[in-house]
Amino acid sequence: MTEKSYYKNPYLSQWTAAIQAIIPKNDKYLLVLDTTYFYPEGGGQPSDRGTIDGIEVLDVFEKDDMIFHVVPKVPDNKKVDCKIDFNRRFEHMQQHTGEHILAATFYRLYKGVSNAFHMGEDYVSIDISLSEVTPDMVKEVEDAVNEVIYRNLPVKTYMKDLEGAKLLPLRKQPKVDEDIRIVEIEDVDFCPCCGTHVASTGEVGILKILKMEKSKGMTRIYFQCGRKALQDYSKKHEIITSLYEKFSANDNTLLEKIEKYMEDVKKTEGLVKNLRQELSLCEAQKLVKDAKKLVVYGSYKNKTLNDIMFIAKQVFQMGEYIFIGLSLEEKKLFLSHNTDLLLHCGNLLKDVMKNFNARGGGSALQAQASFGSEEELKKCAEKLNQVCQALDD
Template sequence: MTKKLYYDSAYIKEWSTTVTAAIEREDGIYMTLAETAFYPLGGGQPCDTGTIGGIAVLDVVLEDQEVLHKVAQLPGQTEVECLIDWTRRFDHMQQHSGQHLLSAVFLKLYQAATVSFHLGSEYATIDLDLQELSAEQLAEAEQEVNRKIYQNLAITSYFVTAEEMAKLPLVKLPKVTEDIRIVEIEGVEHNACGGTHVASTGAIGMIKLLRSEKQKGHVRVTFLCGGRALAAFNDHVQIISQLSVKFNTGKEEIMDRIGKWEQEQKLLVTELAAVKEQNDSYLARDLLASMEEGSGVLTHISDDRPLKDLQSLAAKLTALTDLPVLLLSAAENKAVLANSGSADFSCGAFFKAHLGKYQGKGGGSDKLAQAGFPSWEDALAFYNFAKGQF
């Protein structure tokens, strides 16, 4: 059986060992080692990656107490040098230790037990046995958990027997009855856990609680620890700096400046809508005035109007004439067909019957239908065809 070096120390980064077996499966090649510091997937913690004999480790799993390492190919020798991806490992150590400390704080402050833990690639979450958690409580927990970090409390791990375990104030009893590993945070908690952890709370760095939300009868708290929290802080500082430059103001006044900008944008949108409404009215009258006598349909091709504007123009036109209205947008390769309701045909039915011949997709009601086309040629061909049907 493989000797699990990650139980001796989570800080082992490289070592020499012997390949003891190779296993070929449908999903790839696996190998076992005499000793390994590669942590396998389990307990909410992702597996380690790195290299064995210079070959990438793709996955690490635990089966029947044996650690299997999935590799791209087998090394050419049995004696190999192993190297842990330390950035990934230490990140997992910070997040996992941070979770233990955070869970202990929630239990102490609000008697809220942690019912599940997930360590993702971007953030970690815990689900608490709570019905709700206020913003004030979230802030209080964040202050307290970071105070525990500043105290730099020792984090140790060790194996105990079932008899020894019975004497410990465990947060939760483990499912196993032998090889029971305890992770202890000095003066805070004893927890049965097989994961990798930092040596003291100070190495967690900091914990930032991002949000809390209700989740299937519990409260889910999303958080970042250590390097992840620092990276998020740097991202936020960069965004704030860019906003300060963009709005030509200090960071303290950014929100006020954004509020004023939003008001300005609302006024501009209102003014633009009024101008477009007026222009549509002018264009509608011009189109009606320029129609050829005896025409059975009012048509128009717009070079720059989007579909939404064509629909608005169609509404203006059908209020002024009982003729069907056919409009085409060159900007979006889209067509609109409308009528006032007095016509004896359905716009939606017409599109449904003929769009397929021109690779068009769309539909609508009796009074209004719209469609899009993959190319201008298809859109124009349909437009010309539809003109001839009225």
């Protein structure tokens, strides 16, 4: 059994230990030490990282009261120097203690019970047994949590047996019935927990709720504490500062300016749509004027297939035609008609394009194809034009 020294002093990050066992596992090794400050994954808190005799610790886990340290190679010595990545560990201690205060506050103010706790690289969250949490509730809870942080209350940990634990006003029932580890935040919370925590609430620094979402009848609350919260603030501040510059704005005017900008974009989009329609109408009139009898033919460098389909629509409002349109930009062809002729656009296009590097098809009234090159598109369109002109005779 390994001595779990991280419970005695969660702030100690360097020590010497004796290796008790080395177990090969796949292409790695599991080291068992006589004493360890490496926290194994548990209670929503990720495992620690660091080194053993300079060798990187890849993972730490607990099984049957033993702590296993996963390493890529075996140290040369039996007595080894161990070192924890304390920045990472301290962030976990800040987040974990913050979670206790947050859960206790939701319980105190709204009787919401915390369930799943997740602490990862990307986000930290708890699920609270409330189907709805309003922004006002979030504000109230956040303020109350940060008051607890400012009061710098002691965070104590001690062991109790089941009888002893029953006498405490526990927020959650323990999952074990002996050696129950209690984490007490003076005046605020009693909770059974196996994680590592800071010694007083002030060390949490700050707790900020970032967002909420509904999850299986509960509400998932995303938050950040301490150094991670500062990093998050810095990142967002950088984004906001860049927006201030782009919009020549400040705290008071940014939202208003963005709203105005979005309104302008909407207006411009409407204007562009109208202009495109007017332009398509002119194009359609020109094509019909140039058409020899039934076949209307248009080839465009800077028009999309959608533009061309819109022109076809305008052409058909002027009479009965076979329409062939080319988008050189997209290397696409559009064939359509609104005549009484027994003409199946899909079949005709398939027949003509079979000798070209092209894909496409369609229905009796309209069809389209994409080509490997502009040259092939033009050649195929020419052939199609001939076939359609012949239909006209």
